[in-house]
Amino acid sequence: MSPYGRTKVFLEHVIKDLCSASVYKQQEYLKEIETKDKVQNGSAVNGSSVNGSSVNGCNGCSNNSKKNYVWSAVLLRYFNPAGAHPSGIMGEDPQGIPNNLMPFLAQVAVGNLEKLSVFGKDYPTADGACIRDYLHVLDLAQGHVAALEKMDKEQAAGNHDCWAYNLGTGTGYSVFDMIKAFNKAVGRELPYVVTGRRPGDVPNLTADPRLANKELDWKAEKTLDEMCADLWRWQRNNPHGYNTNPTSIS
Numbered sequence: 694m695s696p697y698g699r700t701k702v703f704l705e706h707v708i709k710d711l712c713s714a715s716v717y718k719q720q721e722y723l724k725e726i727e728t729k730d731k732v733q734n735g736s737a738v739n740g741s742s743v744n745g746s747s748v749n750g751c752n753g754c755s756n757n758s759k760k761n762y763v764w765s766a767v768l769l770r771y772f773n774p775a776g777a778h779p780s781g782i783m784g785e786d787p788q789g790i791p792n793n794l795m796p797f798l799a800q801v802a803v804g805n806l807e808k809l810s811v812f813g814k815d816y817p818t819a820d821g822a823c824i825r826d827y828l829h830v831l832d833l834a835q836g837h838v839a840a841l842e843k844m845d846k847e848q849a850a851g852n853h854d855c856w857a858y859n860l861g862t863g864t865g866y867s868v869f870d871m872i873k874a875f876n877k878a879v880g881r882e883l884p885y886v887v888t889g890r891r892p893g894d895v896p897n898l899t900a901d902p903r904l905a906n907k908e909l910d911w912k913a914e915k916t917l918d919e920m921c922a923d924l925w926r927w928q929r930n931n932p933h934g935y936n937t938n939p940t941s942i943s
């Protein structure tokens with residue numbers, strides 16, 4: 694189901710159940726934006742693709758709901774969630790070959806995959822690789838708590854609206870930066886090969902998170918090193934994700 698379809702079903706259920714507030718993610722449909730600058734809160738989503746027009750539909754849907762009901766919504770634009778719980782017992786468990794950079798690197802590190810393919814080294818960036826804004830999953834979780842707290846506060850004051858926030862660190866790292874940082878966590882150099890560009894990738898997607906910093910009183914706190922160390926702890930302890938035999942956990 695498309696993002697629009699999922700939002701519509703979700704809103705219908707929420708309205709039916711007489712709930713009046715929601716927080717949900719806009720994850721990475723910002724990928725539809727071609728930009729050299731940081732992605733602003735007000736940045737328009739390009740509606741020319743299926744994802745873009747679907748997200749525009751979601752926004753309209755939330756805004757319309759707000760007009761017709763006593764309704765508030767917070768739309769969270771995630772940038773690139775990465776890392777794992779610092780305990781090493783909770784993390785991402787992709788089914789099949791991962792599409793995303795960090796889970797792929799983690800699979801290479803435990804020997805489940807042979808090497809990383811770096812998708813393109815001819816982008817207009819310092820080292821030629823794409824730049825993304827990687828955000829620790831715990832910071833992302835805190836962003837949700839902050840959004841819920843904001844809604845509680847606004848609802849208590851009688852304010853109903855639809856707010857959107859970028860959840861990112863505001864700092865971009867290239868694919869090579871990420872390989873280097875993860876190598877450091879693992880303690881050795883992971884193999885990679887440079888291949889062609891992946892269709893749909895844009896050179897740089899880095900958040901401008903200032904509105905979330907201000908209005909949600911939220912800021913990403915975790916460092917790149919913590920993100921990589923936590924991801925590696927999870928993957929090393931659980932080379933086969935949640936199917937790992939517990940006796941093998943050190």
Ligand SMILES: O=c1ccn([C@@H]2O[C@H](COP(=O)(O)OP(=O)(O)O[C@H]3O[C@H](CO)[C@@H](O)[C@H](O)[C@H]3O)[C@@H](O)[C@H]2O)c(=O)[nH]1
Pocket residue numbers: 721724773792793794795797809810811812813822823824825868891892893894
């Ligand atoms: O095996 C990989 C995976 C990713 N990358 C690069 O790493 C960066 C980050 O990639 P990823 O973790 O996939 O994040 P996004 O580029 O932000 O990808 C989003 O956008 C993609 C296509 O638009 C979707 O396929 C993904 O699921 C979605 O997370 C990008 O420059 C990719 O080209 C590689 O070089 N090799």
